[in-house]
Amino acid sequence: MARSIVHMDMDTFFVSCERLTNSKLIGLPLIIGGGDRGVVASCSYEARTFGVRAAMPIKMALRLCPQAKVMKGDMELYSKLSHDITQVIEEKAPIVEKASIDEFYLDITGMDRFHGCYQWTNELSQSITKETGLPLSFALSVNKTVSKIGTGESKPTGKLEIPETMVKSFLNPLSIQKIPMVGDVTFQLLSRIGIRTIQTLSEMPAEVLQQMIGKNGIDIWKKANGIDNNPVEPYTERKSISTEHTFGQDTIDIQKLKSILVGMVEKLAFQLRSEEWLTSTVVIKIRYSNFDTETKQCRIPYTSADHTLTRSVTELFDKLYQRRMRLRLIGIRFSGLVRGTYQINMFEDTEEMLSLYQAMDRMKKRYGFDAVARCAGATLKVKNK
Secondary structure, three states: OOOOEEEEEEOOHHHHHHHHHOHHHOOOOEEEEOOOOEEEEEEOHHHHOOOOOOOOEHHHHHHHOOOOEEEOOOHHHHHHHHHHHHHHHHHHOOEEEEEEOOEEEEEOOOHHHOOOHHHHHHHHHHHHHHHHOOOEEEEEEOOHHHHHHHHHHHOOOOEEEOOHHHHHHHHOOOEHHHOOOOOHHHHHHHHOOOOOEHHHHHOOOHHHHHHHHOOOHHHHHHHHOOOOOOOOOOHHHOOEEEEEEEEEEEEOOHHHHHHHHHHHHHHHHHHHHHOOEEEEEEEEEEEEOOOOEEEEEEEEEEEOOHHHHHHHHHHHHHHHOOOOOOEEEEEEEEEOOEEOOOOOOOOOOEHHHHHHHHHHHHHHHHHOHHHOOOHHHOOOOOOOO
16 A cells, blocks of 8 residues: 655744734745854745745845845744644644654554545635634645655645556656755756756666765665655654763862763764754753762753853753752753754854854764864764663
């Protein structure tokens, strides 16, 4: 039996959230991002017609669309609305995977015995918009890859069904850039040998493609042929990541404690980014020399950035550690995880900060985590739980 997989994506989510709270923004070319040296986190369709795109430097975006209104963005608002959307979907859908702050996969296989799958999905999308006021697009097909591509093709506020018999005819004329996993480097490489459409790519021998672009070649070939057996995995499958540090000798050295916390945060944040997670809840634990244990937590906008998480952890530690008794253990846990790659806060950080994170992560992946570290936590080596 063919699967029925839905991909739902909120339309220009950050922009739509801002327009929900301020109707005067409707119809304006709008850019969500940092200051003059920042980057575009999101932009309205009115701005996109001028060539503005996400991750583009703000200065370049304003040269393309000088009349655009630039807003810093409100991640607390976006996180809240994301939770609201998730609750609506989870109340109705049997299996839900939250792929990012504004993107969802649903497995509704077998539901057509009771309802038409397309009709059910359309009714769900209407419920989401009615209860949250936010627009979305969706596509229904046989697997995650085809559904995701379908959603992209249906935007904005599109509704698309791609049955199994139409998968090839739908995919074939599209650019290979529509395939998840095909980035700029792979696109340029394949374009040089005349492979620009999904049909041409699908007709290549899979082994040749693997020789050209490495281990991902087979996966890309399968996607080009509409093959994707990956299941829809509930995003709550992994609830948290954590690490603890037990001292060989109990300590009251505040500077040492904070230095260790920085190193712990850096290691956990790198794990978040490597596995494409974002966290929305920070928990800190301390255990005194008399074995009394205390914890404190706070909710934060979704992030995986060291400096943002370090700030939250440090503030929590200052509020929690009041007894000035020696400590034997400190621990950090990041929970409320969702899939996502918004690696840093694009509303506050510069293009240089984006590049720095990307460079540091590349070095750590190639040479090991300890190849590069922040000065404040460089002396610590901790093992994640």
